[in-house]
Amino acid sequence: MDKQVFFGLKKVFEQNMEAALITVTSVLGSTPRKPGAKMLVFADGMTIGTIGGGCGEAEGRREALNVLWTHESKTYRLNMTADIAQEEGMVCGGIMELLIEYIGAHNPLEISGLYKDYLSALxxxxxxxxxxxxxxxxxxxxxxxxxxxxxxxxxxxxxxxxxxxxxxxxxxxxxxxxxxxxxxxxxxxxxxxxxxxxxxxxxxxxxxTVVQLLILGAGHIAVPLATMAKIVGYEVTVVDDRPSFANVNRFNTADKVICDDFERVLETYNINSQTFVVIITRGHRYDKVCLRKVINQPAAYIGMIGSRKRVKSLIIDLEEEGVPSEVLRKLYSPIGLKIGAETPEEIAVCILAELIKVQREETKPKMN
Known part of the structure; x- marks a missing residue:
């Protein structure tokens, strides 16, 4: 759930307000948002989040206000035909199905309780x-x-x-x-x-649906990787202990740049099932520190750059320290899809391609 919508829903329950929650449930053809996109509409017409903007969003907002009036949730097919969308400077031509849910005092207690449980779990x-x-x-x-x-x-x-x-x-x-x-x-x-x-x-x-990319190491590959990942839609964090590398001037598109000791950062960093971790530090010692800290975390992906010999040596070291071999098999290494990449930019492309592939559930860990 988008953070803005999350905080908007919290406000609804904390202040006993009324709102209509729009969720895109399915799409057909070319549409501005995909299933799972949400928008919260309040009785005064104020909105939080977006289902694509323009005339389509205005129509969805109108239907949400109707739901607020009737207190009855419903599904609605939003036909974003090209001739209508062109009036807003967009050519979509697809259809979005919306679930528009009433949230407020007229909900049964069990429904309100479910929403509160969900927000608490998040x-x-x-x-x-x-x-x-x-x-x-x-x-x-x-x-x-x-x-x-x-x-x-x-x-x-x-x-x-x-x-x-x-x-x-x-x-x-x-x-x-x-x-x-x-x-x-x-x-x-x-x-x-x-x-x-x-x-x-x-x-x-x-x-x-916001995928978090944690890049450990702020060297030459990290710069194009952070830039391209942000374009794709990842929430990007870069970590390195060198001020000359980990700074906002080099990573002006990243959401967060942390200049601190790797181990100290990873002690408190929240890695969850929507976190992709890329380890591209400047040396074996730092790779080992990072991998030891993240390998037991519920990350969606953990990949590490390095030659087969170097990675194998590191794996043996961690096994001798007591890290189970089955846990270490989660590691993606050699990192990235094989496309003959040579330059930092090309290597960043092959890493990002593997992240997308894993995100779409088309592959398995490939540690050799």
Whole structure:
């Protein structure tokens, strides 16, 4: 969940306000936002977050105000045809399906409680997965939610078979950075969204769709990697203990630049299932310090640069120190996709390509 929307929802509950939460649940064709994007609309028309801007967002906002008036959640198909979008200087031509949920005093207590539990789990870094029923045979079931957090389950989708399927799916989805759609027929078998037998659709959302990239080492490869990763949409943090390297002048696109001892930084840095870690320090000693600190963390990706001989030596050292070999197999090394990269910029491209590939769940750790 976007930080702004998170804090907006907290404000809604803390101040007993009313709001409508818009979530993009599915898209068809060219659209400005993808599933999971959210926008919060208040009764005075103020908004937090975005579902793409322009005329499409204005239409979504209007429907959200209607939901605030009726106190009834609903789904809405937003047709962003090219001729309409062109009026705003955009050519989209796609369709976004929106789930628009009423949040306020007219919610049943259990719904308000679920939202509060979810926000609390996010705040405590419990990596909750949120499942929302967006289509069902019984209209009254639409909008029901289930929260899966550290093997705990809160909520009810109105059917035990649905609960069981989502729980099983949620366990294997841990670490995903993108929302996913579950489509089921009347017998609870998986099916395509276009299937005539489609009876249920559920949206599974990870704790956040903002992927965090932690770059350990601020050398020549780190500069283009930080720049390109930011363009792709990562939240970038760069760490190094050398002031001449770790500074905002060299990394003016990074979200955060930390100049401090690697070990000290990693003692308190929050690494979660949406964190990608790239170790590209200036030497074996610093690589070892960083890898020792991060290898047991629930990162989505841990990669380290270095020759096979150098990496193998480091792995042996850590195994002798008691780090289990199965844990060390999480390491991606040699780092990056094989594209014949030579320059720092090309190496940064091959590293970023591997991050994207892992993010889309198309590969496995490749430690040799």
């Amino acid at each position: 705040e405590n870094n419990d990596d909750p997965i949120l499942a929302t029923l967006i289509e069902a045979t019984e209209k009254s079931q639409v909008g029901r939610k289930l929260i899966i957090s550290n093997q705990k389950v809160v909520g009810d989708l109105g059917n035990q078979d649905l609960n069981n399927i989502v729980f099983a799916k949620g366990k294997v989805s841990t670490g995903r950075c993108q929302p996913s759609l579950i489509c089921l027929d009347t017998k609870f078998n998986f099916c395509e969204i276009s299937s005539p037998k489609l009876a249920y659709r559920l949206l599974l959302e990870p704790p956040t």
